[in-house]
Amino acid sequence: MVRNHSILVVDDEPSVCFLLKEELSEQKKFDVFTANDGVAAMNTLQQRPIDVVLLDVKMPRVGGMEVLKFINEHHPTTQVIMLSNYADVKTAIEATKLGAYDFVGKPYTRDELLSTVNRAIQHRRLTIDVELMKYELSRKEGEKEIIAQSPAMRIMLATASKVASSDSIIHIHGASGTGKELIANLIHNDSPRHERPFVVVNCASLPDALLESELFGHERGAFTNAHQMKQGLVEVANGGSLFLDEVGDISPIVQPKLLRFLETGEFRRVGGTTSMQVDVRIISATNKDLNAEVKAGRFREDLLYRLNVVTLRIPPLKDRKEDIPLLVEYFIKKKIKTKESKRISPDAMRSLLAYDWPGNIRELEHSIEGAMLLSHEDVITSKDFILTQSTVEQSIPLTTGANSSVLTMEEVEKLHIEMALIKFKYSRSKTAKALGITLKTLYSKIKRYKIPAEKE
Numbered sequence: 001m002v003r004n005h006s007i008l009v010v011d012d013e014p015s016v017c018f019l020l021k022e023e024l025s026e027q028k029k030f031d032v033f034t035a036n037d038g039v040a041a042m043n044t045l046q047q048r049p050i051d052v053v054l055l056d057v058k059m060p061r062v063g064g065m066e067v068l069k070f071i072n073e074h075h076p077t078t079q080v081i082m083l084s085n086y087a088d089v090k091t092a093i094e095a096t097k098l099g100a101y102d103f104v105g106k107p108y109t110r111d112e113l114l115s116t117v118n119r120a121i122q123h124r125r126l127t128i129d130v131e132l133m134k135y136e137l138s139r140k141e142g143e144k145e146i147i148a149q150s151p152a153m154r155i156m157l158a159t160a161s162k163v164a165s166s167d168s169i170i171h172i173h174g175a176s177g178t179g180k181e182l183i184a185n186l187i188h189n190d191s192p193r194h195e196r197p198f199v200v201v202n203c204a205s206l207p208d209a210l211l212e213s214e215l216f217g218h219e220r221g222a223f224t225n226a227h228q229m230k231q232g233l234v235e236v237a238n239g240g241s242l243f244l245d246e247v248g249d250i251s252p253i254v255q256p257k258l259l260r261f262l263e264t265g266e267f268r269r270v271g272g273t274t275s276m277q278v279d280v281r282i283i284s285a286t287n288k289d290l291n292a293e294v295k296a297g298r299f300r301e302d303l304l305y306r307l308n309v310v311t312l313r314i315p316p317l318k319d320r321k322e323d324i325p326l327l328v329e330y331f332i333k334k335k336i337k338t339k340e341s342k343r344i345s346p347d348a349m350r351s352l353l354a355y356d357w358p359g360n361i362r363e364l365e366h367s368i369e370g371a372m373l374l375s376h377e378d379v380i381t382s383k384d385f386i387l388t389q390s391t392v393e394q395s396i397p398l399t400t401g402a403n404s405s406v407l408t409m410e411e412v413e414k415l416h417i418e419m420a421l422i423k424f425k426y427s428r429s430k431t432a433k434a435l436g437i438t439l440k441t442l443y444s445k446i447k448r449y450k451i452p453a454e455k456e
């Protein structure tokens with residue numbers, strides 16, 4: 001299932017509106033609205049974001065060209081397709097020069113109409129992606145695989161995919177570098193909104209006034225330097241998901257505005273007079289303890305309750321060391337695109353398993369990258385991890401004492417079997433042979449340690 005696109009048909013002939021609405025609605029992927037004149041069209045556009053407008057050139061009072069100018073100025077991401085009779089084809093062509101996406105001559109065929117509308121939707125999507133990429137608000141590049149096999153992560157991921165398909169607000173809590181943004185992205189991609197934008201706003205990186213206008217947009221002249229109208233990110237994300245990163249850092253000034261938006265789905269551009277309604281799914285994340293922030297008077301309690309309808313907690317890497325071998329292999333493969341791969345020595349793996357990773361997975365990824373550059377052979381040894389080495393040595397009590405950072409013999413055996421299984425692509429017979437144990441012993445250990453049958 002995919003989120004519907006919104007289309008507005010504007011024509012002074014009710015029969016044309018009716019017909020177009022019928023034809024487009026058949027597709028089931030469009031929500032179609034109609035307006036019989038330019039003024040009604042502008043009113044509709046002020047109330048809800050519209051993806052594509054089918055616009056008659058000739059209408060009494062406010063004509064198509066005026067509406068086009070209005071759309072260009074106030075709703076720049078909305079795509080306009082002019083509808084023209086034979087007589088006003090020239091004007092329609094003129095309109096495309098002024099920013100209309102294309103035109104369809106009347107009479108049109110159904111296929112012609114649908115293909116133009118679909119291309120316009122595609123074009124809108126690309127325009128938005130380019131805009132967002134400019135601001136690094138949408139980061140789609142690279143692979144988005146989530147590597148996890150630890151029970152804690154599996155439970156968390158199962159919950160994430162269960163809630164992904166709904167529209168519920170989700171809060172993600174986890175220390176820096178644990179993969180909060182990755183999970184937010186996964187939720188979006190697993191939802192019916194996956195074809196619409198995933199917009200990321202880092203609430204900590206913007207000053208108050210700027211954050212408000214980034215989120216909700218502003219009208220021209222709303223404040224000094226507001227020379228042009230700007231659409232808010234909530235508008236751009238319409239139909240998709242908005243990821244409020246570092247939500248714990250939103251200032252007390254913006255908090256009530258965000259709360260109102262979460263409660264009603266309505267917002268006003270800064271300096272604007274009309275409320276607009278959008279359909280956006282909110283995912284938020286922080287590494288702060290929001291309950292403590294509430295107690296300290298820095299975060300509104302009612303906003304916290306709105307945000308944490310469903311809370312996903314991502315454990316730090318030190319509490320799920322079972323994930324390390326898989327992550328290491330994944331990052332090595334990700335870096336080397338050729339066939340031959342580098343291996344990591346057992347000695348180096350031991351160091352990685354002993355270290356506590358305060359920077360979590362991001363730190364692990366960077367360490368692997370660095371070590372790969374330093375290693376000369378096709379084997380990465382512990383010496384190649386210069387940055388972490390001193391810390392690792394400190395963190396391994398070599399002689400005495402029970403310490404949570406030291407793995408038990410059973411944990412080490414389990415990890416060793418897992419690594420061998422990965423190496424031999426889960427072939428039980430090859431793995432058993434390499435480990436020097438019988439197939440029967442391997443099976444009983446897999447069962448005992450509850451090792452997953454295969455990497456997901």
Ligand SMILES: Nc1ncnc2c1ncn2[C@@H]1O[C@H](COP(=O)(O)OP(=O)(O)OP(=O)(O)O)[C@@H](O)[C@H]1O
Binds near residue numbers: 174182287365
């Ligand atoms: N389970 C995982 N599998 C593969 N890669 C991961 C995993 N978790 C995190 N990463 C990678 O680690 C890096 C950090 O992840 P991400 O940016 O999502 O963390 P974060 O919790 O948002 O961090 P911060 O709080 O610093 O913003 C990214 O490059 C991400 O792709």
Ligand SMILES: [Mg+2]
Binds near residue numbers: 180181245
């Ligand atoms: Mg992040």
